[in-house]
Amino acid sequence: MSSSPIHFGTSGWRAIIAEDFTFPNVRLAVTAIAQHVRALSKKTPVLLIAHDPRFFSPEFSLAAAEILAANGVDFLLCEGPTPTPTVAYEIRRRKVDGAINFTASHNPWAYNGLKFSGPDGGPALPEVTKDIEARAAKLAGGDFSRPPEAHSPSGAKQPTIQPREEYIRRLGELVGFDKIAKGKLGIVYDALHGCGAGYLDGALQEHGIACNTIRANRDVLFDGTGPDVSEENLAPLRDTVKKTNAHIGLASDGDADRFGVIDADGKWISPNHILALVYDYLVESRGWNLPAARSVATSHFIDAVAKSHGLGVLQTPVGFKYLGELIEQDKIALGGEESAGLSIRGHVPEKDGILACLLVAEMTAVRGTTLGEQIRSLFKRVGSEFWPMRANLHLEEAVQQRTVDRLKQDFKEFAGRQVQSLDRTDGLKLGFADGSWVLMRLSGTEPLLRVYTEASTEKASSKLADDARDWIYQTGAAKRG
DSSP states (O other), rough: OOOOOOOOBBBBEEETTTBBBBBHHHHHHHHHHHHHHEEEEEHHEEEEEEEEESSTTHHHHHHHEEEEHTTTOEEEHHHHHHHHHHHHHHHHHHHEEEEEEEETSSSOEEEEEEEEEEESSSSSOOHHHHHHHHHHHHHTTTOOOOOOTTOOOTSSSSEEEEHHHHHHHHHHHHHHHHHHHHHHOEEEOTTTTTTTTTHHHHHHHHHHHOOOEESSSOOGGGSSSOOOOOTTTHHHHHHHHHHHHEEEEEEHHHHHHHTTEEOSSOBBBHHHHHHHHHHHHHHHOOOOOOOEEEEEEEEEEEHHHHHOOOOOOOEOOHHHHHHHHHHTOOOEEEEETTTTEETTTSSSSSOOHHHHHHHHHHHHHHOOHHHHHHHHHHHHHHOOOOOOEEEEEEEOHHHHHHHHHHHTTTOSSSSSSEEEEESSSSSSSEETSOOOEEEEEEEEESOOOEEEESSSSHHHHHHHHHHHHHHOOOOSOOOOO
């Protein structure tokens, strides 16, 4: 079996455009997906095809349509850039076999990507992506080329659908738009040149709620960075919130599956804090006395909130596919991950940044206080503070490999701290006596080593991150048991 350029990470296959993300490799990946879905179905499978506004995303979706048709798989093309959560909802509503979605989500502008979703609307699980990778490798090892039956993208008219209306109708069942309207909030929405434009602001406007929208146009360079809902990238949203004296700023990333929030004073609010606030609000407002679920990299703030309600928390590896399974099984009220992913009971088993933002707006309108005030109040109620941080380290290959090897050790001490717990759910997570912790793991979407820390103060969390960074770069062996 030959090597293949198709490798699925935490959320799909992503690569640099024109380097590995090319038309030949897209055709290879889609052919492998076609083989996979045909092997599972006795009838002709049907897949949705969607795309975001990135460079060549529309053209890649047409190439995928050619390949599916040539391999005996029916398809429906989503018209225009379509949010990932909208695709997930449409899969379930139409009861089709899944979707191919061309998006690199929040990655920098030079990337594109392919997400494959199954019939439940959630991200494909590892056993599925491994099968697709194996099929792609086998094809790459043979004489794979563009099928002769395939036609040019400018050929016959393709079957298309417009899923926006049904998705927005569904949001009306999940969100208290009447409560948002009653709160008379000043809302600014930053689409970050992504798929959320016309969806999040459109949902508000259809319920008579004014919204000031920025960066709704297509810009394949994403202002020279990427459509990430990071504090740095949301500077224009911060400035607009302060300039207009808005109550809240909301943002969604490139494919609108992640959320970003700016408070009335212009402060960026950590997604970790938003998860805890929204979970607390859902338990109180919906009466959902169910556990929450979080990834291993996510703040334990949500654990403390669950405990205050007499409830528990389930932990998963990084990747929303694992949280999605719990949502699908109706075991949790909310599933969330620190990288700004959230979905709730009764909704799709996929991240929904649009829904997350709207729930934050509802919560803010109902509670009538700023998010900063709500966080301080919740800290007081649970009896502790939680200040998580994340650092992304671009390591030389030798340093990265050495770090991976060193993480396999058994630790009794780390950076002068006694280790109380050791968790290998995903990477290595070390817990300490004061409730602080550090997690080190390789990214599943970018060539990075991520360091996550949490402590009861920002200073302590920053110090722990610095110590972890020093440990990673040191040449000597760590103390171990």
